[in-house]
Structure formats: structure tokens, C-alpha cells
Amino acid sequence: MKPSKSQTATANAAILSDIQTLRKRARKNIEEGAVTKGYGADRKEVIRLLNEALATELVCVLRYKRHYFMAKGIHSDSVKAEFLVHANEEMAHADRLAKRITELGGEPNFSPDGLSDRSHAEYVEGNTLHSMIKENLIAERIAIESYREMIIYLGEHDPTTQRMLKEILTVEEEHAEDMASLLASMKP
Known part of the structure; x- marks a missing residue:
């Protein structure tokens, strides 16, 4: 049986805190910054996942940049331009992820040591324009699946991170479609 509007309103009101309670809680544990008692996710696990996503984005930046500089052939100018746009957008994703990691009290891992091990996507150079595009498409598909899984994992426990990941996912899907x-x- 579905609850009435008044029952739903009463249940929702029980969730709300009075002003004095909000003020009191805000003063507790202020060293935790934006992370309050109401944060429902496992912060260490979220930071770990975000650092993996950061590594993935950095590997994608490096691969797209290499492809931008190495692309040759009659069709390469337009493809190179697309590679450069994607590299820049992937770097913007990396920046957003790093910012969120610090907001959650973590440290973004930009270390080149182990970067490819932390990344979900592989760094495959490709030696032809066709193989470069193919490898970028594969990496985008990996990123799409990774972000979808993280979004599901977060559920309602971290809506801020979830919203950011959904926005990044939208761009990754556009990248995959472009590739x-x-x-x-390029098919004959």
C-alpha cells in the first residue's frame, strides 16, 4: 500500500534537522572539510576508485597526445584534430577527479610509477591511423564501463561524486561515438 502524502511528508520531516542541530554538527570535525557525518560512502574506497579513474584519464591523455603527433596519411588532419580535442577533454576530467579526491580528504596520485597498473585502460600506441582510432575506441569503452560501475556503486551515498562521474561519462560516450x-x- 502506497503511503499518503501526509505520511510521506511526516517521514521526510523526520530526516530534517533543526537549525541548532545543523550548526552544532557543522562545528564538529571541521578538519574533514566538505565531508560531514551525512556522507554515506566508504571514503577510502571512493578515493581509491577516483585515483584509478584519474590514472585512466592520464593514460588516455598520453595516448591521445601520442596519436595526435604520430597520425599520418591523407585523412590524418581531421583525425589529429579530434585526438587533440579528446586529449584536452580527458585532461579536464583528470583535473575534476583530482579536485574531488582532495575534497574528500585524499591525495590525487599523479605519480608516473605504476600509472599504467592503476589505469583501467591500456596504453597502446598503434602504428596506423586505423589502429590508433581502434585503440582509442577500446579505451573509451573501458572508461564507459568503469564509470557506469562506479556510479552504481556510489548509489545515493555520494551524490556529488556520482553527479561528476555522470557528467564525465556523458563525454566519454561522445568520445566513443566519435571514434x-x-x-x-575508414572502412573500404
């Missing part, structure tokens, strides 16, 4: 279109246009 799939480029790959399809």
Missing part, C-alpha cells in the same frame, strides 16, 4: 564514426568512415 566509432571515424573507424566506420
